[in-house]
Amino acid sequence: MEHPRLADERRLVLESLYEEHARVILAYALRRLPNAADAEEAAAETFVVAWRRLGDRPGTGDALPWLYAIARRVVANHHRAAERRERLRVRVRDQAISEVAPGPEAESLVMDVLMEMRADDRELLRLVAWEALNHAEIAVVLGISPNAVAIRLYRARIRFERALVDRRSTDLKGSGTSRTSIRAKGRLWDRLRRERSG
């Protein structure tokens, strides 16, 4: 049995981590999971895993990249579980973003292009643009070297830029704006559901 004093200390650390990072971890999950309930569950699970594994927390530096790395694995597990459920039931159309936070329009051309990127490119781009992490922090999240992050990110950015140019060019040729917006909203969350984050 864990000594009560140690248990209290661990709980205090958990509370501190939660107080400081709950919003960004929930936002991370909401950006990647198709409904708010799954995202809230995944974010809660992230802190519970962190609480169980406080001993694995990096001794120096910010704990946030470590939390993101846990969240990334938890979200991947939720994607796998969602796929299993998907085979057994009719698709549920609740959508995280529309439920909890009316941000910029998710059906934008940029989002559409993002969801067509390779999964590893997509995650790199999101970690930079949405979680605002630097190379060293992304290296902790993805478990790769900062050097590999820099090289992969450079290539991902080029592919993303080219895809944006191609999509705009295609849309211009064939009354594209409406086509993009109609297609994108329907496909965005279908892709999110299918997405593998690993």
Added chain:
Amino acid sequence: MTEPTRRDGLDELRDANPIDPDRLPSASLTRMSVRMQEMTMEATTDRSRWRRRLLPSLAGVALAAIVVVAIMGNKGPAPSIVPGGSSNVGAASCVETYGPNTLVKRSFAFDGTVTGIAGDEVTFKVNARYKGTGGETVTLTATGMTGTAITSAAGPNLAVGERYLVAGEEHFAWACGFTQPYDAAVAAQWAAAFGG
């Protein structure tokens, strides 16, 4: 080398961020907090129950596990949900694994001496060029090898005045063996690999 020329796509992606952490509804955060407390309670209860029921038989299970491992061999650890420390950087953390076959695929390779370091940008005086074109000096991005990152694992810590063998792509010096302290024997291998 291809540089993005139009408006930065990353800026467009930042603008399209669907979730603002500062605008999350309190109801969502409350549900998350309640769920976390439930999970921690379950975990604590499960652990106590597990200890009471299973501790007496642990010795037998451990013995069986040792026998199974001895017979089957160790297939390596199961995937963990908790990331390891950042110092544990192996081949999987690299863009490619260093070796003769992967070395010759790089777009440039040279023997050079560091003349300046600014952030992640490192300038080399080229002593011998094995592959690629350019002048007597070259400036490359050497992320993770200049002491500005949390870890310089998988690459040397470059220092002004020191001599290195350097290979990479685009404007990046690659780590993981593709950039390493100069060694005459290795330099000869590089020269031979590139047909020198």
